[in-house]
Amino acid sequence: MKLCLEDEPKALEVFLAxxxxxxxxxxxxxxxxxxxxxxxxxxxxxxNKLAKGEKFYD
Structure with a gap:
């Protein structure tokens, strides 16, 4: 999953937040x-969810 997140900077940013x-x-x-x-x-x-700025419980 980490490698996938590194390819999607927005998703990584949301995940880390x-x-x-x-x-x-x-x-x-x-x-x-x-x-x-x-x-x-x-x-x-x-x-996809993280790239849209959504969190797990959204």
Whole structure:
């Protein structure tokens, strides 16, 4: 996920502005996926959400 965030500066900025709890929620939602395909989908959804300036609970 870190590599993906580095490619999207706005998403990285929003992620770093999140509380530790919100960051953990994003990460836990991705790594709780059972398949690699689901992980990829969740990473993409997370990056898109962060790029729009949204946080986990928005």
């Amino acid at each position: 999140c509380t530790k709890g919100e960051q953990k929620a994003f990460i836990d939602s991705i790594y709780s996926a059972k398949t690699e395909d689901t992980k990829v989908e969740r990473i993409a959804r997370t990056i």
